[in-house]
Amino acid sequence: MRKLLAEFFGTFWLVFGGCGAAVFAAGVPDIGIGLVGVSLAFGLTVLTMAYAVGHISGGHFNPAVTLGLWASGRFSSKEILPYIVSQVIGATVAAGALYFILNGGDAFSSEGAGAFATNFYESEVYNGRGYSMMAAFLTEFILTMFFLIIILGATDKLANGKFAGIAIGLALTLIHLISIPITNTSVNPARSTSQALFVQGEALSQLWLFWVAPIAGAIVAGYIYKNLLQDNK
Numbered sequence: 602m603r604k605l606l607a608e609f610f611g612t613f614w615l616v617f618g619g620c621g622a623a624v625f626a627a628g629v630p631d632i633g634i635g636l637v638g639v640s641l642a643f644g645l646t647v648l649t650m651a652y653a654v655g656h657i658s659g660g661h662f663n664p665a666v667t668l669g670l671w672a673s674g675r676f677s678s679k680e681i682l683p684y685i686v687s688q689v690i691g692a693t694v695a696a697g698a699l700y701f702i703l704n705g706g707d708a709f710s711s712e713g714a715g716a717f718a719t720n721f722y723e724s725e726v727y728n729g730r731g732y733s734m735m736a737a738f739l740t741e742f743i744l745t746m747f748f749l750i751i752i753l754g755a756t757d758k759l760a761n762g763k764f765a766g767i768a769i770g771l772a773l774t775l776i777h778l779i780s781i782p783i784t785n786t787s788v789n790p791a792r793s794t795s796q797a798l799f800v801q802g803e804a805l806s807q808l809w810l811f812w813v814a815p816i817a818g819a820i821v822a823g824y825i826y827k828n829l830l831q832d833n834k
Contacts (some may be wrong), residue, residue, distance in 0.1 A: 604680075605687040607658035611650040612691035615662050616792050619643035620718040621699055640777035643786070648770025655766060663789040664688055665815035669749035672823025673831075685791070692795035700799050711800040719796045719804040720787045720811045727782040734810065737784045741814035742821075744776045745788045749822035750830070759832060787811040788818075 622642035626634045634642070651660040659676070661667045664685040670676035699717075703709035710716050714724030722737035732740070751772040755765040773788075780786045787793045793811035797804040 604658040605683055607654035608661060608684055608687040609691035609694075611654050611658070611660060611662040612688040612791055613695040614650050615643070615646040615789070616692045616695035616795050617698060618646035620696065620792070620796060623718040624699060624703065636778065636781050639781065640774045643777050644770040644772075644774030647773050648766050651766030651769060658684075660766070660769075662688060662691075662791075663815075664791055664812075665745050665789060665819040666749065666752060668816050669745075669752070669819030669823040672820040673749075673753055673827045674823075675753075688791040689794055692791040693798060696795035696799055711802065711804075714803065715785050716804070717796050717800050718785065719800050720785045720793045720807070721804070722784055722807060722810060726785070730782070732783045738810055738814045740780050740783050741787055741811065742818040744780055744786075745815040745818035746822040746825075748772055748776060748788055749819045750826055753822070753826040754830070757831065784811075788815050790815055 619639070619642050622634060623639045627636075627639050647660075647662065650662060654660060659670070661670065661684060667676060667681055667684045667688070671678060671681055696717075700709060703717075713726075714721035715726045722734050723731050725731040752765075752769055754760060755768040756762060776788055777786045780788075790812040793808060797808045
């Protein structure tokens with residue numbers, strides 16, 4: 602139960618902090634934090650919770666991470682479903698809190714791709730440019746694959762584990778810097794699900810991609826690290 606609560610709180614913080622920064626602070630005139638600020642917000646949520654509760658649950662906060670660690674042989678199959686359920690619930694409760702706060706300022710909107718920090722493809726949200734479904738899939742696949750390779754490497758028994766949270770947080774920041782203009786950045790099915798549940802419509806119909814691509818990338822990374830990169834001596 603302690604592990605599941607840690608995953609709940611960690612994923613709550615990721616969504617509340619990352620998506621909260623996107624919906625509250627990204628576009629504020631003159632002082633808005635923009636793409637760089639939102640990217641940092643997502644990275645900082647993972648960095649801070651990795652040190653806060655990572656020693657309890659491993660600090661996954663993401664179904665793709667859980668499955669990638671399982672593929673690498675570092676996580677038990679019997680714990681997969683409880684972890685993912687805890688992550689999705691934590692993310693959804695955080696999205697509910699954001700929804701309530703936005704409604705308190707009469708600011709919630711479900712109109713248009715990317716509303717409420719939802720993920721998307723084939724929509725011209727930034728700079729009048731929309732990316733195809735396959736482009737979005739490849740982006741999410743590659744970025745999640747490298748995210749898992751970084752996680753597995755930073756937490757390897759031969760690595761300096763004291764700095765793992767910093768490496769992982771900075772990796773997530775970089776991922777957002779790359780892919781916010783393409784998909785609004787998922788690499789985390791729980792984060793995508795929580796926002797789509799409140800927006801409904803096209804956000805829900807496109808949600809499948811933000812489960813399949815990150816999980817596929819994470820599993821491939823798990824096998825790559827286990828069989829090609831890990832020192833098994």
